[in-house]
Amino acid sequence: MVGVGIWFATRHATFDDFFLAGRSLTTPLLITTLISTYYGIDVLFGDSQLGFTDGVVAWFGYARPTYAFFVIAAFLLAHRLREEDFRSLPDILEKYYGTKTRYVGAVASFIYSLPALSLYGFGMIGEVIMDWPPFLGMLILGGIALVYTLAGGFWAVALTDSIQFVMMCVVLAIATPFALNLIGGFDQMYLFLDPNYFEPMGDLSIWLIIIYASTGLTILVEPTFYQRIFAAKSYKNVRNALIAGIFIWGAYDWIITILAMAAKVGTLQGIIDPSVQPDAALLTIMVTALPAGVLGLFLAGVLSTEMSTLDSYCLVAGGNVAYDVYQPMTKKEVSDKQLINMTRYGIALSWVLGFAMALAFDQMLGLWVFMASILISSVTIPIIFGLYIKRFRKPMAGFLSAGLGLFSTIILNVLVMTKGVFVGEEETYVLQLGQWEIMQEYIMYFTIPISLIGFFIGLLIDKGKYYE
Amino acid sequence: MSNWELFTWISVIILGPGSILVFILFLRDLPALLRKTNKEIS
Numbered sequence: 001m002v003g004v005g006i007w008f009a010t011r012h013a014t015f016d017d018f019f020l021a022g023r024s025l026t027t028p029l030l031i032t033t034l035i036s037t038y039y040g041i042d043v044l045f046g047d048s049q050l051g052f053t054d055g056v057v058a059w060f061g062y063a064r065p066t067y068a069f070f071v072i073a074a075f076l077l078a079h080r081l082r083e084e085d086f087r088s089l090p091d092i093l094e095k096y097y098g099t100k101t102r103y104v105g106a107v108a109s110f111i112y113s114l115p116a117l118s119l120y121g122f123g124m125i126g127e128v129i130m131d132w133p134p135f136l137g138m139l140i141l142g143g144i145a146l147v148y149t150l151a152g153g154f155w156a157v158a159l160t161d162s163i164q165f166v167m168m169c170v171v172l173a174i175a176t177p178f179a180l181n182l183i184g185g186f187d188q189m190y191l192f193l194d195p196n197y198f199e200p201m202g203d204l205s206i207w208l209i210i211i212y213a214s215t216g217l218t219i220l221v222e223p224t225f226y227q228r229i230f231a232a233k234s235y236k237n238v239r240n241a242l243i244a245g246i247f248i249w250g251a252y253d254w255i256i257t258i259l260a261m262a263a264k265v266g267t268l269q270g271i272i273d274p275s276v277q278p279d280a281a282l283l284t285i286m287v288t289a290l291p292a293g294v295l296g297l298f299l300a301g302v303l304s305t306e307m308s309t310l311d312s313y314c315l316v317a318g319g320n321v322a323y324d325v326y327q328p329m330t331k332k333e334v335s336d337k338q339l340i341n342m343t344r345y346g347i348a349l350s351w352v353l354g355f356a357m358a359l360a361f362d363q364m365l366g367l368w369v370f371m372a373s374i375l376i377s378s379v380t381i382p383i384i385f386g387l388y389i390k391r392f393r394k395p396m397a398g399f400l401s402a403g404l405g406l407f408s409t410i411i412l413n414v415l416v417m418t419k420g421v422f423v424g425e426e427e428t429y430v431l432q433l434g435q436w437e438i439m440q441e442y443i444m445y446f447t448i449p450i451s452l453i454g455f456f457i458g459l460l461i462d463k464g465k466y467y468e
Numbered sequence: 469m470s471n472w473e474l475f476t477w478i479s480v481i482i483l484g485p486g487s488i489l490v491f492i493l494f495l496r497d498l499p500a501l502l503r504k505t506n507k508e509i510s
Protein backbone atom coordinates (compact mmCIF):
# COMPACT_ATOMS: atom_id res chain seq x y z
CA MET A 1 0.00 0.00 0.00
CA VAL A 2 2.84 2.36 0.82
CA GLY A 3 4.30 1.31 -2.56
CA VAL A 4 1.10 2.38 -4.33
CA GLY A 5 1.32 5.77 -2.61
CA ILE A 6 4.96 6.28 -3.54
CA TRP A 7 4.30 5.20 -7.15
CA PHE A 8 1.62 7.87 -7.46
CA ALA A 9 3.60 10.51 -5.54
CA THR A 10 5.03 12.13 -8.67
CA ARG A 11 2.08 11.47 -10.94
CA HIS A 12 -0.10 14.44 -10.17
CA ALA A 13 -0.09 17.15 -12.80
CA THR A 14 -2.98 19.10 -11.25
CA PHE A 15 -4.90 19.42 -7.98
CA ASP A 16 -7.82 17.60 -9.66
CA ASP A 17 -5.49 14.61 -10.20
CA PHE A 18 -4.42 14.61 -6.56
CA PHE A 19 -7.82 15.27 -4.98
CA LEU A 20 -10.29 13.74 -7.46
CA ALA A 21 -8.14 11.23 -9.38
CA GLY A 22 -8.62 13.29 -12.53
CA ARG A 23 -12.42 12.72 -12.36
CA SER A 24 -12.00 9.36 -14.03
CA LEU A 25 -13.36 6.72 -11.60
CA THR A 26 -15.29 3.91 -13.31
CA THR A 27 -18.17 1.92 -11.80
CA PRO A 28 -16.15 -0.99 -10.31
CA LEU A 29 -13.62 1.37 -8.72
CA LEU A 30 -16.47 3.50 -7.34
CA ILE A 31 -18.13 0.43 -5.82
CA THR A 32 -14.93 -0.63 -4.08
CA THR A 33 -13.98 2.82 -2.80
CA LEU A 34 -17.54 3.75 -1.68
CA ILE A 35 -18.04 0.53 0.26
CA SER A 36 -14.63 0.30 1.86
CA THR A 37 -14.66 3.97 2.88
CA TYR A 38 -18.15 4.19 4.28
CA TYR A 39 -17.89 0.94 6.25
CA GLY A 40 -15.26 1.04 8.97
CA ILE A 41 -14.90 -1.02 12.12
CA ASP A 42 -17.55 1.18 13.75
CA VAL A 43 -20.04 -0.63 11.48
CA LEU A 44 -18.32 -3.98 12.00
CA PHE A 45 -18.51 -3.75 15.80
CA GLY A 46 -21.54 -1.41 16.09
CA ASP A 47 -23.87 -3.63 14.00
CA SER A 48 -22.57 -6.74 15.72
CA GLN A 49 -23.20 -5.22 19.15
CA LEU A 50 -26.89 -4.70 18.36
CA GLY A 51 -27.16 -8.10 16.66
CA PHE A 52 -25.73 -9.71 19.77
CA THR A 53 -28.13 -7.97 22.18
CA ASP A 54 -31.30 -7.67 20.04
CA GLY A 55 -31.10 -9.95 16.96
CA VAL A 56 -32.26 -9.24 13.41
CA VAL A 57 -33.50 -5.75 14.32
CA ALA A 58 -29.84 -4.75 13.88
CA TRP A 59 -30.40 -5.21 10.14
CA PHE A 60 -34.07 -4.24 9.79
CA GLY A 61 -34.10 -1.29 12.20
CA TYR A 62 -30.53 0.02 12.10
CA ALA A 63 -28.98 -0.87 8.73
CA ARG A 64 -31.94 -1.09 6.34
CA PRO A 65 -33.11 2.57 6.55
CA THR A 66 -29.71 3.74 5.29
CA TYR A 67 -30.31 1.88 2.02
CA ALA A 68 -33.30 4.18 1.39
CA PHE A 69 -30.92 7.15 1.68
CA PHE A 70 -28.54 5.46 -0.79
CA VAL A 71 -31.44 5.14 -3.27
CA ILE A 72 -32.24 8.86 -2.81
CA ALA A 73 -28.56 9.63 -3.29
CA ALA A 74 -28.33 7.47 -6.43
CA PHE A 75 -31.34 8.89 -8.23
CA LEU A 76 -31.71 12.46 -6.95
CA LEU A 77 -28.62 13.80 -5.17
CA ALA A 78 -25.80 12.43 -7.36
CA HIS A 79 -27.54 13.57 -10.53
CA ARG A 80 -27.97 17.11 -9.20
CA LEU A 81 -24.37 17.28 -7.91
CA ARG A 82 -22.94 16.22 -11.26
CA GLU A 83 -24.74 19.04 -13.06
CA GLU A 84 -22.23 21.57 -11.72
CA ASP A 85 -18.46 21.64 -11.49
CA PHE A 86 -17.98 21.19 -7.72
CA ARG A 87 -14.84 19.81 -6.09
CA SER A 88 -15.91 19.71 -2.45
CA LEU A 89 -18.91 20.13 -0.16
CA PRO A 90 -17.94 23.71 0.89
CA ASP A 91 -17.79 24.57 -2.85
CA ILE A 92 -21.58 24.09 -2.95
CA LEU A 93 -22.07 26.36 0.07
CA GLU A 94 -19.95 29.11 -1.48
CA LYS A 95 -21.78 28.96 -4.79
CA TYR A 96 -25.21 29.36 -3.17
CA TYR A 97 -24.45 31.43 -0.06
CA GLY A 98 -20.99 33.02 -0.35
CA THR A 99 -17.55 32.63 1.22
CA LYS A 100 -18.52 32.95 4.90
CA THR A 101 -20.82 29.91 4.69
CA ARG A 102 -18.06 28.09 2.81
CA TYR A 103 -15.76 28.55 5.82
CA VAL A 104 -18.39 27.28 8.28
CA GLY A 105 -18.97 24.23 6.07
CA ALA A 106 -15.21 23.63 5.80
CA VAL A 107 -14.83 23.73 9.60
CA ALA A 108 -17.75 21.29 10.06
CA SER A 109 -16.39 18.95 7.37
CA PHE A 110 -12.87 19.11 8.85
CA ILE A 111 -14.07 18.24 12.38
CA TYR A 112 -16.24 15.42 11.04
CA SER A 113 -13.34 14.01 9.00
CA LEU A 114 -10.78 13.88 11.83
CA PRO A 115 -9.68 10.23 12.01
CA ALA A 116 -9.95 9.86 15.81
CA LEU A 117 -12.28 6.86 15.66
CA SER A 118 -10.19 5.01 13.06
CA LEU A 119 -6.99 5.59 15.03
CA TYR A 120 -8.68 4.41 18.20
CA GLY A 121 -9.72 1.27 16.26
CA PHE A 122 -6.09 0.69 15.22
CA GLY A 123 -5.07 0.94 18.86
CA MET A 124 -7.66 -1.70 19.72
CA ILE A 125 -6.62 -4.01 16.85
CA GLY A 126 -2.91 -3.68 17.75
CA GLU A 127 -3.73 -4.57 21.35
CA VAL A 128 -5.79 -7.66 20.38
CA ILE A 129 -3.46 -8.99 17.67
CA MET A 130 0.02 -8.00 18.81
CA ASP A 131 -0.50 -7.16 22.47
CA TRP A 132 0.79 -3.65 21.74
CA PRO A 133 -0.15 -0.67 23.95
CA PRO A 134 -2.95 1.24 22.12
CA PHE A 135 -0.78 4.25 21.15
CA LEU A 136 1.68 1.95 19.33
CA GLY A 137 -1.06 0.37 17.17
CA MET A 138 -2.37 3.83 16.38
CA LEU A 139 1.11 5.04 15.48
CA ILE A 140 2.22 2.11 13.33
CA LEU A 141 -1.01 0.99 11.61
CA GLY A 142 -2.41 4.51 11.30
CA GLY A 143 1.02 5.70 10.16
CA ILE A 144 0.99 3.33 7.16
CA ALA A 145 -2.31 4.79 5.94
CA LEU A 146 -0.96 8.31 6.52
CA VAL A 147 2.18 7.69 4.44
CA TYR A 148 0.43 6.39 1.32
CA THR A 149 -2.32 9.05 1.53
CA LEU A 150 0.26 11.85 1.86
CA ALA A 151 2.23 10.54 -1.08
CA GLY A 152 -0.36 9.29 -3.52
CA GLY A 153 -3.52 11.35 -2.90
CA PHE A 154 -6.88 10.10 -4.12
CA TRP A 155 -5.41 7.71 -6.69
CA ALA A 156 -3.57 5.86 -3.93
CA VAL A 157 -6.65 5.97 -1.69
CA ALA A 158 -8.98 4.61 -4.41
CA LEU A 159 -6.62 1.86 -5.60
CA THR A 160 -5.78 0.63 -2.10
CA ASP A 161 -9.51 0.80 -1.28
CA SER A 162 -10.16 -1.80 -3.99
CA ILE A 163 -7.76 -4.27 -2.39
CA GLN A 164 -9.15 -3.49 1.06
CA PHE A 165 -12.72 -3.91 -0.25
CA VAL A 166 -12.16 -7.44 -1.51
CA MET A 167 -10.36 -8.37 1.72
CA MET A 168 -13.12 -7.09 4.03
CA CYS A 169 -15.92 -8.79 2.04
CA VAL A 170 -14.28 -12.14 1.33
CA VAL A 171 -13.18 -12.73 4.92
CA LEU A 172 -16.76 -12.33 6.17
CA ALA A 173 -18.00 -14.77 3.50
CA ILE A 174 -15.36 -17.30 4.53
CA ALA A 175 -15.97 -16.82 8.27
CA THR A 176 -19.76 -17.46 8.13
CA PRO A 177 -19.75 -21.25 7.59
CA PHE A 178 -17.06 -21.65 10.28
CA ALA A 179 -19.11 -19.68 12.83
CA LEU A 180 -22.37 -21.48 12.03
CA ASN A 181 -20.58 -24.82 12.17
CA LEU A 182 -19.21 -23.94 15.63
CA ILE A 183 -22.68 -23.46 17.16
CA GLY A 184 -24.37 -26.31 15.24
CA GLY A 185 -26.14 -24.32 12.52
CA PHE A 186 -29.36 -22.32 12.35
CA ASP A 187 -31.36 -24.99 14.21
CA GLN A 188 -29.41 -24.17 17.36
CA MET A 189 -30.16 -20.47 16.90
CA TYR A 190 -33.91 -21.11 16.92
CA LEU A 191 -33.46 -23.37 19.94
CA PHE A 192 -31.34 -21.08 22.11
CA LEU A 193 -32.34 -17.55 21.17
CA ASP A 194 -35.41 -15.72 22.44
CA PRO A 195 -38.09 -15.49 19.66
CA ASN A 196 -37.68 -11.68 19.86
CA TYR A 197 -34.29 -12.11 18.21
CA PHE A 198 -36.15 -13.00 14.98
CA GLU A 199 -38.67 -10.15 15.19
CA PRO A 200 -37.71 -7.62 12.47
CA MET A 201 -38.38 -4.67 14.79
CA GLY A 202 -37.48 -6.55 18.00
CA ASP A 203 -38.41 -4.84 21.26
CA LEU A 204 -36.59 -1.57 20.61
CA SER A 205 -38.60 1.61 21.27
CA ILE A 206 -39.82 3.51 18.22
CA TRP A 207 -37.72 6.52 19.35
CA LEU A 208 -34.51 4.55 19.30
CA ILE A 209 -35.37 3.09 15.89
CA ILE A 210 -36.02 6.63 14.57
CA ILE A 211 -32.65 7.75 15.95
CA TYR A 212 -30.85 4.79 14.39
CA ALA A 213 -32.63 5.38 11.09
CA SER A 214 -31.84 9.11 11.12
CA THR A 215 -28.11 8.38 11.23
CA GLY A 216 -28.60 7.55 7.54
CA LEU A 217 -29.01 11.32 7.00
CA THR A 218 -25.21 11.61 7.05
CA ILE A 219 -25.17 10.03 3.57
CA LEU A 220 -26.84 13.14 2.15
CA VAL A 221 -23.95 15.36 3.33
CA GLU A 222 -21.05 12.90 3.63
CA PRO A 223 -17.85 14.66 2.43
CA THR A 224 -16.13 11.43 1.29
CA PHE A 225 -19.29 10.37 -0.50
CA TYR A 226 -19.47 13.76 -2.27
CA GLN A 227 -15.79 13.48 -3.19
CA ARG A 228 -16.48 10.17 -4.96
CA ILE A 229 -19.46 11.61 -6.82
CA PHE A 230 -17.24 14.47 -8.07
CA ALA A 231 -14.42 12.03 -8.92
CA ALA A 232 -16.61 9.74 -11.06
CA LYS A 233 -16.28 9.62 -14.82
CA SER A 234 -20.01 10.30 -15.22
CA TYR A 235 -23.32 10.33 -13.31
CA LYS A 236 -24.17 6.89 -14.72
CA ASN A 237 -21.07 5.43 -13.08
CA VAL A 238 -22.15 6.80 -9.68
CA ARG A 239 -25.74 5.60 -10.05
CA ASN A 240 -24.70 2.09 -11.10
CA ALA A 241 -22.10 1.89 -8.33
CA LEU A 242 -24.64 2.89 -5.68
CA ILE A 243 -27.26 0.41 -6.88
CA ALA A 244 -24.71 -2.43 -6.88
CA GLY A 245 -23.36 -1.12 -3.58
CA ILE A 246 -26.74 -1.38 -1.83
CA PHE A 247 -26.72 -5.17 -2.36
CA ILE A 248 -23.18 -5.47 -1.02
CA TRP A 249 -23.87 -3.18 1.96
CA GLY A 250 -27.02 -5.18 2.69
CA ALA A 251 -25.18 -8.50 2.54
CA TYR A 252 -22.35 -7.16 4.69
CA ASP A 253 -24.72 -5.88 7.41
CA TRP A 254 -26.72 -9.11 7.37
CA ILE A 255 -23.68 -11.34 7.78
CA ILE A 256 -22.41 -9.23 10.70
CA THR A 257 -25.83 -9.52 12.35
CA ILE A 258 -25.92 -13.31 11.89
CA LEU A 259 -22.36 -13.73 13.18
CA ALA A 260 -23.23 -11.67 16.27
CA MET A 261 -26.34 -13.80 16.87
CA ALA A 262 -24.17 -16.90 16.48
CA ALA A 263 -21.85 -15.44 19.12
CA LYS A 264 -24.84 -15.01 21.46
CA VAL A 265 -25.77 -18.67 20.93
CA GLY A 266 -22.13 -19.56 21.64
CA THR A 267 -22.34 -17.84 25.03
CA LEU A 268 -25.58 -19.67 25.87
CA GLN A 269 -24.03 -22.99 24.86
CA GLY A 270 -20.94 -22.27 26.97
CA ILE A 271 -18.60 -22.35 23.94
CA ILE A 272 -17.85 -18.63 24.37
CA ASP A 273 -17.21 -16.80 27.66
CA PRO A 274 -20.71 -15.61 28.78
CA SER A 275 -19.23 -12.39 30.20
CA VAL A 276 -18.06 -11.25 26.75
CA GLN A 277 -18.89 -7.60 25.99
CA PRO A 278 -21.44 -7.15 23.13
CA ASP A 279 -19.01 -5.05 21.05
CA ALA A 280 -16.35 -7.77 21.37
CA ALA A 281 -18.75 -10.58 20.41
CA LEU A 282 -17.82 -10.68 16.72
CA LEU A 283 -14.10 -10.79 17.36
CA THR A 284 -14.57 -13.43 20.08
CA ILE A 285 -16.55 -15.86 17.91
CA MET A 286 -14.02 -15.42 15.11
CA VAL A 287 -11.11 -16.21 17.44
CA THR A 288 -13.02 -19.29 18.68
CA ALA A 289 -14.32 -20.55 15.31
CA LEU A 290 -11.59 -19.85 12.78
CA PRO A 291 -8.45 -21.94 12.24
CA ALA A 292 -5.16 -20.02 12.62
CA GLY A 293 -4.60 -19.21 8.92
CA VAL A 294 -8.18 -18.06 8.31
CA LEU A 295 -8.12 -16.03 11.54
CA GLY A 296 -5.04 -14.21 10.24
CA LEU A 297 -6.95 -13.47 7.04
CA PHE A 298 -9.92 -12.20 9.07
CA LEU A 299 -7.75 -9.86 11.11
CA ALA A 300 -6.15 -8.59 7.89
CA GLY A 301 -9.70 -7.92 6.66
CA VAL A 302 -10.49 -5.96 9.84
CA LEU A 303 -7.31 -3.92 9.33
CA SER A 304 -8.29 -3.27 5.71
CA THR A 305 -11.74 -2.15 6.81
CA GLU A 306 -10.28 0.55 8.99
CA MET A 307 -7.35 1.61 6.82
CA SER A 308 -9.64 2.33 3.88
CA THR A 309 -11.76 4.58 6.10
CA LEU A 310 -8.88 6.49 7.69
CA ASP A 311 -7.11 7.36 4.43
CA SER A 312 -10.27 8.76 2.80
CA TYR A 313 -11.23 11.00 5.73
CA CYS A 314 -7.68 12.32 6.14
CA LEU A 315 -7.66 13.29 2.46
CA VAL A 316 -10.98 15.12 2.74
CA ALA A 317 -9.78 16.96 5.87
CA GLY A 318 -6.58 17.93 4.02
CA GLY A 319 -8.71 19.27 1.15
CA ASN A 320 -10.77 21.32 3.62
CA VAL A 321 -7.60 23.00 4.89
CA ALA A 322 -6.00 23.67 1.50
CA TYR A 323 -8.74 24.02 -1.08
CA ASP A 324 -11.67 25.20 1.06
CA VAL A 325 -9.91 27.59 3.46
CA TYR A 326 -6.29 28.36 2.46
CA GLN A 327 -6.96 29.05 -1.21
CA PRO A 328 -9.86 31.54 -0.84
CA MET A 329 -8.13 33.23 2.13
CA THR A 330 -4.83 33.95 0.34
CA LYS A 331 -6.68 36.15 -2.21
CA LYS A 332 -3.95 35.49 -4.79
CA GLU A 333 -3.23 32.88 -7.42
CA VAL A 334 -2.30 29.53 -5.88
CA SER A 335 -0.57 27.01 -8.16
CA ASP A 336 -1.63 23.36 -8.28
CA LYS A 337 1.72 22.38 -6.76
CA GLN A 338 1.20 24.73 -3.79
CA LEU A 339 -2.34 23.45 -3.34
CA ILE A 340 -1.21 19.81 -3.36
CA ASN A 341 1.52 20.56 -0.82
CA MET A 342 -0.92 22.45 1.41
CA THR A 343 -3.36 19.51 1.19
CA ARG A 344 -0.54 17.26 2.40
CA TYR A 345 0.00 19.54 5.41
CA GLY A 346 -3.76 19.40 6.06
CA ILE A 347 -3.73 15.59 5.90
CA ALA A 348 -0.89 15.48 8.43
CA LEU A 349 -2.66 18.03 10.67
CA SER A 350 -5.92 16.03 10.67
CA TRP A 351 -4.00 12.85 11.52
CA VAL A 352 -2.19 14.50 14.45
CA LEU A 353 -5.42 16.03 15.82
CA GLY A 354 -7.23 12.69 15.40
CA PHE A 355 -4.38 10.95 17.24
CA ALA A 356 -4.58 13.44 20.14
CA MET A 357 -8.37 13.05 20.35
CA ALA A 358 -8.15 9.24 20.30
CA LEU A 359 -5.74 9.41 23.25
CA ALA A 360 -7.69 12.07 25.14
CA PHE A 361 -11.26 10.75 24.90
CA ASP A 362 -12.44 7.67 26.81
CA GLN A 363 -15.84 7.38 25.18
CA MET A 364 -15.38 6.98 21.45
CA LEU A 365 -19.11 6.56 20.81
CA GLY A 366 -19.77 9.97 22.41
CA LEU A 367 -17.03 11.50 20.28
CA TRP A 368 -18.52 9.96 17.14
CA VAL A 369 -22.00 11.30 17.94
CA PHE A 370 -20.44 14.75 18.50
CA MET A 371 -18.56 14.72 15.18
CA ALA A 372 -21.50 13.39 13.15
CA SER A 373 -23.99 15.83 14.68
CA ILE A 374 -21.69 18.78 13.86
CA LEU A 375 -21.77 17.92 10.17
CA ILE A 376 -25.46 17.04 9.93
CA SER A 377 -26.67 20.01 11.97
CA SER A 378 -24.64 22.64 10.16
CA VAL A 379 -24.72 21.71 6.47
CA THR A 380 -27.76 19.50 5.75
CA ILE A 381 -30.35 22.30 5.62
CA PRO A 382 -28.35 24.82 3.51
CA ILE A 383 -27.03 22.13 1.14
CA ILE A 384 -30.40 20.52 0.41
CA PHE A 385 -32.26 23.85 0.08
CA GLY A 386 -29.46 25.35 -2.00
CA LEU A 387 -29.35 22.44 -4.40
CA TYR A 388 -33.06 22.30 -5.07
CA ILE A 389 -34.68 25.72 -4.39
CA LYS A 390 -33.20 28.69 -6.26
CA ARG A 391 -35.13 31.35 -4.31
CA PHE A 392 -33.62 30.10 -1.05
CA ARG A 393 -30.03 30.79 -2.14
CA LYS A 394 -29.45 33.91 -0.02
CA PRO A 395 -26.13 34.49 1.83
CA MET A 396 -27.67 35.36 5.20
CA ALA A 397 -29.90 32.25 5.14
CA GLY A 398 -26.97 29.91 4.48
CA PHE A 399 -24.68 31.60 6.98
CA LEU A 400 -27.20 31.70 9.85
CA SER A 401 -28.34 28.14 9.21
CA ALA A 402 -24.80 26.68 9.08
CA GLY A 403 -23.44 28.95 11.84
CA LEU A 404 -26.26 28.37 14.33
CA GLY A 405 -26.27 24.64 13.56
CA LEU A 406 -22.52 24.41 14.25
CA PHE A 407 -22.60 26.64 17.33
CA SER A 408 -25.63 24.97 18.98
CA THR A 409 -24.18 21.48 18.36
CA ILE A 410 -20.88 22.36 20.03
CA ILE A 411 -22.60 24.02 23.01
CA LEU A 412 -25.14 21.22 23.58
CA ASN A 413 -22.57 18.43 23.19
CA VAL A 414 -20.17 20.09 25.61
CA LEU A 415 -23.08 20.58 28.04
CA VAL A 416 -24.25 16.96 27.86
CA MET A 417 -20.70 15.55 28.02
CA THR A 418 -19.63 17.73 30.98
CA LYS A 419 -22.84 18.14 33.01
CA GLY A 420 -24.37 14.75 32.15
CA VAL A 421 -23.33 11.30 33.31
CA PHE A 422 -22.13 8.39 31.20
CA VAL A 423 -24.63 5.55 31.46
CA GLY A 424 -22.85 2.30 30.68
CA GLU A 425 -26.05 0.39 29.95
CA GLU A 426 -27.08 2.89 27.25
CA GLU A 427 -23.46 3.51 26.21
CA THR A 428 -24.12 7.23 26.03
CA TYR A 429 -24.09 10.47 28.03
CA VAL A 430 -27.39 11.42 29.64
CA LEU A 431 -28.27 14.88 30.97
CA GLN A 432 -31.05 15.07 33.57
CA LEU A 433 -33.21 18.18 33.19
CA GLY A 434 -36.04 17.99 35.74
CA GLN A 435 -38.09 14.96 34.74
CA TRP A 436 -36.50 14.87 31.27
CA GLU A 437 -33.53 12.69 30.37
CA ILE A 438 -31.64 13.97 27.34
CA MET A 439 -29.39 11.42 25.66
CA GLN A 440 -26.47 12.75 23.61
CA GLU A 441 -28.01 11.21 20.48
CA TYR A 442 -31.11 13.39 20.95
CA ILE A 443 -29.10 16.60 20.43
CA MET A 444 -29.80 16.57 16.69
CA TYR A 445 -33.52 16.83 17.48
CA PHE A 446 -32.71 20.33 18.77
CA THR A 447 -29.88 21.42 16.49
CA ILE A 448 -31.47 20.57 13.11
CA PRO A 449 -34.58 22.66 13.92
CA ILE A 450 -32.25 25.46 15.12
CA SER A 451 -30.45 25.32 11.78
CA LEU A 452 -33.82 25.32 9.97
CA ILE A 453 -35.10 28.31 11.97
CA GLY A 454 -31.80 30.13 11.34
CA PHE A 455 -32.25 29.53 7.62
CA PHE A 456 -35.72 31.07 7.51
CA ILE A 457 -34.72 34.02 9.72
CA GLY A 458 -31.86 34.64 7.28
CA LEU A 459 -34.29 34.49 4.37
CA LEU A 460 -36.46 37.13 6.05
CA ILE A 461 -33.52 39.43 6.91
CA ASP A 462 -31.71 39.17 3.58
CA LYS A 463 -33.46 41.48 1.15
CA GLY A 464 -30.82 41.05 -1.56
CA LYS A 465 -31.05 38.99 -4.71
CA TYR A 466 -30.70 35.24 -4.56
CA TYR A 467 -27.66 33.50 -6.05
CA GLU A 468 -28.17 31.84 -9.45
CA MET B 469 -34.18 -24.23 4.78
CA SER B 470 -35.73 -21.18 6.49
CA ASN B 471 -35.90 -17.71 4.92
CA TRP B 472 -33.25 -16.46 7.38
CA GLU B 473 -30.89 -19.22 6.30
CA LEU B 474 -31.56 -18.59 2.61
CA PHE B 475 -30.93 -14.87 3.09
CA THR B 476 -27.65 -15.69 4.85
CA TRP B 477 -26.31 -17.89 2.04
CA ILE B 478 -27.34 -15.36 -0.62
CA SER B 479 -25.42 -12.74 1.39
CA VAL B 480 -22.38 -15.03 1.52
CA ILE B 481 -22.51 -15.38 -2.29
CA ILE B 482 -22.78 -11.59 -2.74
CA LEU B 483 -19.85 -10.96 -0.39
CA GLY B 484 -17.62 -13.79 -1.63
CA PRO B 485 -17.96 -14.38 -5.39
CA GLY B 486 -19.76 -11.02 -5.82
CA SER B 487 -16.94 -8.91 -4.41
CA ILE B 488 -14.34 -10.93 -6.34
CA LEU B 489 -16.31 -10.26 -9.56
CA VAL B 490 -16.30 -6.49 -8.81
CA PHE B 491 -12.55 -6.70 -8.18
CA ILE B 492 -11.99 -8.51 -11.51
CA LEU B 493 -14.01 -5.79 -13.30
CA PHE B 494 -11.84 -3.19 -11.56
CA LEU B 495 -8.67 -4.99 -12.72
CA ARG B 496 -10.05 -4.91 -16.27
CA ASP B 497 -10.34 -1.10 -16.03
CA LEU B 498 -6.96 -0.67 -14.34
CA PRO B 499 -4.68 -0.50 -17.44
CA ALA B 500 -6.81 2.30 -18.92
CA LEU B 501 -6.80 4.17 -15.61
CA LEU B 502 -3.02 3.89 -15.29
CA ARG B 503 -2.52 4.97 -18.91
CA LYS B 504 -4.57 8.07 -18.08
CA THR B 505 -2.33 9.01 -15.15
CA ASN B 506 0.79 8.56 -17.37
CA LYS B 507 -0.76 10.74 -20.07
CA GLU B 508 -1.61 13.46 -17.53
CA ILE B 509 1.98 13.90 -16.32
CA SER B 510 3.56 13.83 -19.79
